[in-house]
Amino acid sequence: MTSPSVASRLTSQCGSCPSRADGICCGLTSDELRLVSGMMRHRHFVAGDQIIHQDDVSELFAVVVSGTIKLTRTLSDGREQIVALLAEADCLGDLFARENHETAQCVTDVVLCCFPRDRFKALLADHPDLERRLLTLATQDLDDARDWLLTIGRKNATEKVATFLVWLLTKQHRAQPQCMQTPSDLVIELPLSRQEMGDLLGLTMETVSRHMTKLRQADVIKLDAQGHRVFVEDLDMLERLAHLKR
């Protein structure tokens, strides 16, 4: 097996991994963690790197350690739709499909914790708790996808943009659950370009831009010069526009 020093190095890597607290590795026993960490390998990517490509054979299963990844589906004429955004602790790769159904591209620099797909899959058979964890994660992903269906299918452009901003706020608030409402909590660092926001919301880049300035002119948000940092001035209004009372 692995030497003690190697094992401790690996498990110490796992100790600080966001997936340990939040993701697929949360709740693993130390035995399981040793098995898992024994087959993992960290890999680094830079913004723009394509990690997997639609229609390629599935080979990868990985956990996002840091950074943001977009999953996209593309029509033959190039029209593109972002179907999910992955962040820390999210899983990448379909364990069951033969081929990838989407492209995964780095939005920022990314660190992945990669597993050989087949060995990880084999591990599942003996560890039902791991499988249960995958099931709850898949259920959450399904819930998210269906929420986006409602947003993309039934909301107008302003509402779509507002929904995305509120969604980012909620996400970053969940990541660092301090007290709400302090000014710094209402700053959003946009991970996506206008084009990518359009690809997520089913709009064009120009429409996204126009509705961002519309929100700015209505004093709902402020924007910095580059348009990548958003200061939320009127959270109530933004949430009302997003229709996310649930």
Added chain:
Amino acid sequence: MTSPSVASRLTSQCGSCPSRADGICCGLTSDELRLVSGMMRHRHFVAGDQIIHQDDVSELFAVVVSGTIKLTRTLSDGREQIVALLAEADCLGDLFARENHETAQCVTDVVLCCFPRDRFKALLADHPDLERRLLTLATQDLDDARDWLLTIGRKNATEKVATFLVWLLTKQHRAQPQCMQTPSDLVIELPLSRQEMGDLLGLTMETVSRHMTKLRQADVIKLDAQGHRVFVEDLDMLERLAHLKR
């Protein structure tokens, strides 16, 4: 426990159930089937019945024995999006969420095979193969939802309608996998009204209707007087419009 006669009646019901061949019950051992059938109960609904309601507490887990169900999410002002259509052998009900995130309404008359949610959930812990099956089903649902995201976010109205028709063709062809291309294989019985097609595709009823007649005028399809039976005249063209070469 249950008497032998009851047990055999129940398992014989299961023998003809579509879920046994295709759904969650496929691959169960006879022991497992006995456990499962011991807690199941069939329930009948008519078209229009609401089975579960968005924001109610989750209590139901069920398999569709026959009929079609629409899952919808609704905004506070009434705008509605169909997020999935359930048919024979599909599962209804989220085992993990505390509250329903969507409404389930019968499109046709429906027969469900219902389970007490908590007892079924408890069963899972001892039967990892059942859990595995749920995981693959959830993964497929996720894949479907993301395909609809691409369709709704990036296709125009004609393409959306064509996509829905091809999707129906594929589905009914998979249900009865005889040889393709015979004339009767190219008849689609629409389960949804124009309004519901709009709710699925992110369009209005009028737009759906207009693009159906556009397809008719282009000799891609024919329609009967009621507009609920579609004869596909030019499958190639329909598939090209749907952009589903994958």
Added chain:
DNA sequence: CGCGTCTTTGAGATCCGTCAAGGCCGGTGG
């Protein structure tokens, strides 16, 4: 400073939604 990339803004075209009217069908009741 010049270049490329991203964002913003504008003008015009197009697609789709809205509102409204009319048609077709099945069901009901006189």
Added chain:
DNA sequence: CCACCGGCCTTGACGGATCTCAAAGACGCG
């Protein structure tokens, strides 16, 4: 049997939201 009614689908006219094409502005980088 026929007239009436209601639901659903179709069709038309119009307006508005979004897309397309184009140009100009802002910023980072060499």
